[in-house]
Amino acid sequence: MQPPHTPPTSADDLLARCQAIAGLSLGELASLANVAIPANLQRHKGWPGMLIEKWLGATAGSKPQQDFPELGIELKTIPIDAAFRPLETTYVCYAPLAGQTGVTWETSNVRNKLQQVLWLPLEGDRQIPLADRRVASGFLWSPDAAEDLELRQDWEELTEMIALGKVEAITARQGNALHIRPKAASGKVLTDALNEDGERIQTRPRGFYLRKSFTEAILARMFG
Structure with missing residues (x-):
């Protein structure tokens, strides 16, 4: 078995x-695809998702569109425990901090990403070696x-x-389903934003x- 080419x-x-x-x-899939397996996810957090993208034929990469733009479907891998509960929050997309005049919920990248999602749960227990x-x-x-509301x-x-x-x-406590928090490899990474004085x-x-x-409610409806 080999990853698809299309x-x-x-x-x-x-x-x-x-x-x-x-x-x-993940180890079997990596071996079949001739992909190196990192020792852990500390510096390779996105590795499982990239491996799955390869096996499913995703084409978007890091572009601001769905992972399968031809189908209008976004891929979200989600680490779970033995009870099929999510182990972490799910990243959707970057939050634009400047120049977003005129964007509505209907035209937002968040809604674009979430209008149709392929959820793919992965074992995420840290006691299980990554390859297993x-x-x-x-x-x-x-x-x-x-x-949606x-x-x-x-x-x-x-x-x-x-x-x-x-x-x-803005703090991570705001939002019932969706929240905002820092998204960068380190605290040294900075971007433009506007303050209250413009x-x-x-x-x-x-x-x-x-x-x-x-996401736990979504998984519970599917696997509960």
């Missing part, structure tokens, strides 16, 4: 690729009306704070993340 042609094709790797370990962690069954999800309310509240120059006042300042990049409570 993107999936349909949602069914994508799900079939998920089914083909379900139950296999197995891939679970993937499934497609789109937010229902209640979930919850995400929208959080996005609008957080985006308004950014627009008002209050980015430094002046340009330097601050740490921020990212939108889904709370564990939100």
Whole structure:
């Protein structure tokens, strides 16, 4: 078995690729794809996701679009414990801190990323060696009306704070489903933002993340 050389042609094709790797370990997939396995994820946090992208034929890379743009589907790998509970929050996309005039929830990158998601849970228990962690069954999800409203309310509240120059006042405690927190390899990385006086300042990049409570409910409906 080898990774595909072309993107999936349909949602069914994508799900079939998920089914083909379900139950296999990250080590097995890495060996079959001739990909080196890091000793741990401390400096390679995105490695499992990149390996899965290779096996599913994702093409977007780091571009601000879905991982499968032809299908309008975003891939989200999610580490889980033995009870299928998420072990961490789920990164969605960077939070623009300047120049976002006129963007609405409907045209936001957050909604674009979350309109249809392929969730692919992975064993994430740190007691399990990285190479031995197995891939679970993937499934497609789109937010229902209640979930979309919850995400929208959080996005609008957080985006308004950014627009008002209050980015430094945003904490990870704000937002029921979606929250913002720093997103950078180190505290030395800075980006432009505006303060309350409209002046340009330097601050740490921020990212939108889904709370564990939100993704746990999604997983519970699928596997509970």
